[in-house]
Amino acid sequence: MATLYLSLGTNLGDRRSNLETAITHIAREVGTVVSASDVIETEPWGFDSSNSFLNMAVKVETELQPLEVLHATQQIERQLGRSEKSVNGQYKDRVIDIDLLLYDDIVMNTPELTIPHPLMYQRDFVMKPLLQIAPELKKS
DSSP: OEEEEEEEEEOSSSHHHHHHHHHHHHHHHTEEEEEEOOOEEEOOSSSOOSOOEEEEEEEEEESSOHHHHHHHHHHHHHHTTOOOOOBTTBOOOOSOEEEEEEETTOOEEOSSOEESOTTGGGOHHHHHHHHHHOTTSOOO
């Protein structure tokens, strides 16, 4: 069983419901949700929008491999109404965003997936919730 950490964010629609629905899908399609951080409200990062985000992190135990987790979370995003991912740093408002931050001690860098998430340490909206459920991780 592997341990992974996911970051969840939403700034469209019923944001709290979007997070709850995403967690339900994660529990059903990815693995056991062991813990979840508090929800924090943040301003958009990397683009302008009048819609603030709700962000949180979850710890999950899974039998899936990293790319299987990526594909499952992308499918969950589509099921919840996200039609496209950000491309080349062009961020947009979104119903849900699920990022794979860490997967055990794996370091992976492929065109499809990089673990640890390459921008996580630059984003307080990721690190604050993550450190709440994984205080042993230190900001580098």
